[in-house]
Amino acid sequence: MELKVIGQSEDNTAESGCSSSGCGGSSDQLSHLPEHIRDKVHNHPCYSEEAHHHFARMHVAVAPACNIQCHYCNRKYDCANESRPGVVSELLTPDQAVKKVMAVAANIPQMTVLGIAGPGDPLANPERTFDTFRQLTEKAPDIKLCVSTNGLSLPDQVEELCKHNIDHVTITINCVDPDVGAKIYPWIFWNNRRIKGRKGAKILIEQQQKGLKMLTDRGILVKVNSVMIPGVNDQHLEEVSKVVKEKGAFLHNVMPLIAEAEHGTFYGVMGQRGPTHDELQTLQDKCAGDMNMMRHCRQCRADAVGMLGEDRGDEFTMDKVEVMDVDYEQAMIKRADYQAEIEAKLEAQKKSANETFIPLTALTTKKKETRPVLMAVATSGGGVINQHFGHAKEFLIYEASMTDVRFIGHRKVDLYCSGGDTCGDAETTLQKTIRLLEGCEAVLCSKIGYEPWEVLEESGIQPNGEHAMEPIEEAVAKVYAEMAESGQLEQQRQADQLQAGA
Amino acid sequence: MAYEIIESCVNCWACEPLCPSDAIFEARPHFKIDAKKCTECEGDHVDPQCVSICPIEGAILNPFSEPANPPGSLTGIPPERMEEVMAEIQSR
Ligand code: SF4
Ligand code: SF4
Ligand code: SF4
Numbered sequence: 001m002e003l004k005v006i007g008q009s010e011d012n013t014a015e016s017g018c019s020s021s022g023c024g025g026s027s028d029q030l031s032h033l034p035e036h037i038r039d040k041v042h043n044h045p046c047y048s049e050e051a052h053h054h055f056a057r058m059h060v061a062v063a064p065a066c067n068i069q070c071h072y073c074n075r076k077y078d079c080a081n082e083s084r085p086g087v088v089s090e091l092l093t094p095d096q097a098v099k100k101v102m103a104v105a106a107n108i109p110q111m112t113v114l115g116i117a118g119p120g121d122p123l124a125n126p127e128r129t130f131d132t133f134r135q136l137t138e139k140a141p142d143i144k145l146c147v148s149t150n151g152l153s154l155p156d157q158v159e160e161l162c163k164h165n166i167d168h169v170t171i172t173i174n175c176v177d178p179d180v181g182a183k184i185y186p187w188i189f190w191n192n193r194r195i196k197g198r199k200g201a202k203i204l205i206e207q208q209q210k211g212l213k214m215l216t217d218r219g220i221l222v223k224v225n226s227v228m229i230p231g232v233n234d235q236h237l238e239e240v241s242k243v244v245k246e247k248g249a250f251l252h253n254v255m256p257l258i259a260e261a262e263h264g265t266f267y268g269v270m271g272q273r274g275p276t277h278d279e280l281q282t283l284q285d286k287c288a289g290d291m292n293m294m295r296h297c298r299q300c301r302a303d304a305v306g307m308l309g310e311d312r313g314d315e316f317t318m319d320k321v322e323v324m325d326v327d328y329e330q331a332m333i334k335r336a337d338y339q340a341e342i343e344a345k346l347e348a349q350k351k352s353a354n355e356t357f358i359p360l361t362a363l364t365t366k367k368k369e370t371r372p373v374l375m376a377v378a379t380s381g382g383g384v385i386n387q388h389f390g391h392a393k394e395f396l397i398y399e400a401s402m403t404d405v406r407f408i409g410h411r412k413v414d415l416y417c418s419g420g421d422t423c424g425d426a427e428t429t430l431q432k433t434i435r436l437l438e439g440c441e442a443v444l445c446s447k448i449g450y451e452p453w454e455v456l457e458e459s460g461i462q463p464n465g466e467h468a469m470e471p472i473e474e475a476v477a478k479v480y481a482e483m484a485e486s487g488q489l490e491q492q493r494q495a496d497q498l499q500a501g502a
Numbered sequence: 503m504a505y506e507i508i509e510s511c512v513n514c515w516a517c518e519p520l521c522p523s524d525a526i527f528e529a530r531p532h533f534k535i536d537a538k539k540c541t542e543c544e545g546d547h548v549d550p551q552c553v554s555i556c557p558i559e560g561a562i563l564n565p566f567s568e569p570a571n572p573p574g575s576l577t578g579i580p581p582e583r584m585e586e587v588m589a590e591i592q593s594r
Contacts, residue, residue: 064514064515064516065514065515065516065518065519065555066514066516066557067516067555069557069576074512075512075514075516075557075558076512076513076514119514120514120515120516124516125519186576186577186578187576187578189516189554189555192520192547192548192549192551192554193548193549193554194549194554194555196578197578230594231591231593231594232594266577267591270587270588270591270592271588271591271592272591272592272594273592273594
């Protein structure tokens with residue numbers, strides 16, 4: 001059945017022409033993409049760093065089965081390829097998922113993207129996944145759909161995918177070398193048999209690469225996720241980055257392995273470590289050399305409900321959703337208005353940001369070379385500094401340098417801590433946060449208590465509450481300029497020794 | 503004769519849609535196989551499908567009540583080599 005449809009599509013390909021694969025040759029960032037693809041990206045929380053602050057995606061779990069085994073997955077939680085390990089989503093039927101998505105979209109206008117999340121691989125459960133997509137494409141055409149997959153059955157599903165309002169596909173590609181793959185994937189399920197070791201990994205890699213090429217040939221955005229596993233694929237991911245870029249992937253996102261014994265994953269139980277912040281960043285920098293890297297992946301569900309900075313999940317439990325009366329026609333108008341307003345605000349911010357950058361550059365070029373600095377920012381969204389240090393559940397990390405301010409990534413506080421026996425008193429939490437902020441020299445927040453202030457200072461991290469409600473990039477640039485002015489950026493960082501002792 | 507799912511099943515759903523005999527059903531605390539319906543996939547597949555996709559060693563018993571996926575068969579690490587491999591992984 002699938003085969004026939006694939007035959008048809010070959011003609012379509014010629015018609016729609018090269019969208020990204022052949023054009024992505026040399027430049028990085030978005031410039032290598034044609035206009036219509038850049039537009040797609042514009043207000044997409046997964047891609048656009050600025051949109052990330054204002055738009056959100058939501059995930060529903062409708063596809064529980066999986067057809068491979070990754071050593072970092074225990075199969076009880078959401079697919080670790082896309083989500084934060086340790087999170088369990090409520091399994092929904094396609095009908096329930098559609099109801100829930102429409103209820104959330106009607107109430108939370110910044111929800112623009114719907115993804116099918118694990119546990120499981122959405123394409124290993126094609127009926128459930130596509131039933132959900134079919135209904136949403138029809139009933140809520142203003143919601144973009146995304147899907148993430150391990151890639152094994154991707155080539156078989158490309159044709160069906162193209163029929164929906166799909167705006168991007170994420171493939172997790174951890175390797176292009178079967179010997180590396182054998183250390184990550186113990187087996188796959190293929191043509192009704194279990195295939196173990198190198199042989200299975202080889203098939204998986206071939207399917208992933210084939211699927212990637214088929215999608216980019218059809219002009220569908222493809223993001224590639226890789227999990228960085230020290231001693232397994234850390235040396236290899238630069239090569240992966242090159243290969244997937246050649247095939248037209250639009251973004252490559254390197255995520256750290258997170259493995260804890262209590263998650264019960266193979267890696268967790270065996271004591272495989274994850275990368276340090278430094279190792280991760282070094283690799284991300286290397287890969288960024290020849291491709292646009294996405295650094296703002298939260299490695300969590302990034303759901304609309306969480307983005308508002310308050311937990312609204314309780315408002316949308318299935319029993320409440322079932323009885324909600326949603327007038328989607330009406331909601332769609334409201335959503336469009338809201339989104340237009342944000343667009344306008346982003347434009348305005350962009351302009352004023354440019355003004356701040358010029359004086360900064362002028363200021364620093366007059367001086368000696370100043371080194372780049374990492375800063376942590378506490379925000380609950382909206383692109384401004386608006387969160388109390390003590391309330392921050394995560395920090396956004398920015399790198400300020402002589403020439404620009406760029407977003408590096410997220411770091412989460414108490415990643416898996418649930419207050420159980422491994423957790424100590426308040427002091428330990430603060431110490432943990434400080435360890436989390438390793439490498440940062442300043443932390444920008446709306447407010448901060450006296451005690452953490454002192455401890456941060458002692459650890460060589462300058463707390464700063466002077467830029468509350470200011471746009472993040474602007475504030476970071478200002479703080480950097482002050483640091484440069486005071487001369488502290490001409491010497492090596494003193495805090496390094498302090499931290500070694502902490 | 504039939505296969506059987508036991509308590510180490512993690513309810514991952516992988517086996518259920520694959521059964522050619524519709525013998526597998528969702529149940530609490532774990533999925534179950536209807537022994538009357540299970541055909542051991544005879545005539546449909548070379549390998550029993552549930553056994554071939556189940557990610558948990560020991561979760562499915564064969565008709566002789568032995569683990570169909572014995573320890574080490576899915577991780578690829580035989581129990582006697584466990585310590586050695588663990589040391590190698592921890593040195594990464
Ligand atoms: S693809 Fe996702 S659900 Fe399947 S084993 Fe890997 S991480 Fe787990
Ligand atoms: S052995 Fe085959 S027939 Fe029996 S439960 Fe498993 S999949 Fe179904
Ligand atoms: S595949 Fe194994 S673990 Fe998953 S539901 Fe079936 S028996 Fe349980």
